[in-house]
Amino acid sequence: MRVVGFIGPSGTGKSHRSVWVARERDIECIIDDGILIKGARIIAGTSAKKEKTKIASIKRALFTDDAHANEMKRAFEIYKPESVLVLGTSDGMVDAIVKRLGLPEVSERIYIQDVATEFEIKQALATRREQGKHVIPVPTFEIKKDFSGYFLDPLQVFRRKGKGRFQLVGEKSVVRPTFSYMGNYTISDYAIYQIVEHVTSKIEGVSRISRFRAENHIDGIYIEMDLILIYGYLIRPLLKEVQQKVAEEVERLTALNIQRLDVTAKGLVVDQKRIPSAL
Structure with a gap:
């Protein structure tokens, strides 16, 4: 199995660009914040964005829970992907995820600066800081069952094909998790x-x-x-x-x-x- 790391600080736009990166490099699956994604479907795992605190979110993303890690391992045995893109905030985080899930060593590392401009990264950081928005690289209908009551927004991703021409790469969902902003909301x-x-x-x-x-x-x-x-x-x-x-x-x-x-x-x-x- 070919394992590729996609690395960048939190909020810089990794999840937003992961579908495009995977498509460009012919990568079959994506590991992002605790879930395993194949095509436009979540096939295993639980999203770290569902956790109520930042610490719990980090633990979920690192697969510290044995049941969570074993679920991912079973999915790899069932689907047998030839390649996987592992998202992490650092080289160490990517290596820790790979080791925890028993995957082969990382053969290639891609950094957010390789696929996004400085302006785009600053824009992504501002959106995360000011609005608490996070991206999950699957369509909204796919995560709706797991994110009941969260604010969800569909987002279509396009790739530039030429001057004035774009090709639809995939759909993603924007969520605002509990740990990303102050206070709670209730619908009576x-x-x-x-x-x-x-x-x-x-x-x-x-x-x-x-x-x-x-x-x-x-x-x-x-x-x-x-x-x-x-x-x-x-x-x-x-x-x-x-x-x-x-x-x-x-x-x-x-x-x-x-x-x-x-x-x-x-x-x-x-x-x-x-x-x-x-x-």
Whole structure:
């Protein structure tokens, strides 16, 4: 296996450029902050950006946990990649990761100064310092299940092909981890309820919400709600429409994953103004 190190201080833009570096050098996999990435998928590991403190994040990135390191080793046995790009803040960190995971010695080292200008590095550092934004080199839909409740932004990466021409290299996600900024944020159940109420009020066939409950879990949010429907509408298709539209809007506005959304038709009302004309 060919092992390549990609080295640069924290916040200088390594993750941002890792997809491009891997593509240019025909490298199959990327190890970045505790996760193993193949193509546009996370195939093993847990992101260090999920940790609540900087120290815990560093430990996660160095695979100090045996279960975490063993998961990565099993993934290498299963997928058998021919090459891997290992990201680190120093030569020592890259060597420590390689040793911890039982990989061959690093055959090539690439430094952030080799692929980014001084201005680009300063710009990346300013973004990290002022906004606490971190990049994960996979599409947002791929990390959504692991980053429920985090601020997520999709980011497309292009490579210059010629004058005025660019080629799409890949997609990445921008997150703002807990350890990267002061304070916490909370989205109350009532705020979620208001979003749901607004969505359902615009769906024909729904009279009102009679009961609503939301529970936050590590993997996402669980919602239960009872609806009073208007007599004359097909109940099953109506409930499916409610599920779909509520899930889309809550996830769009809050970045929370809806792991379960139970909708119950609890009653019917006759509304002469809103009964379907076919009746």
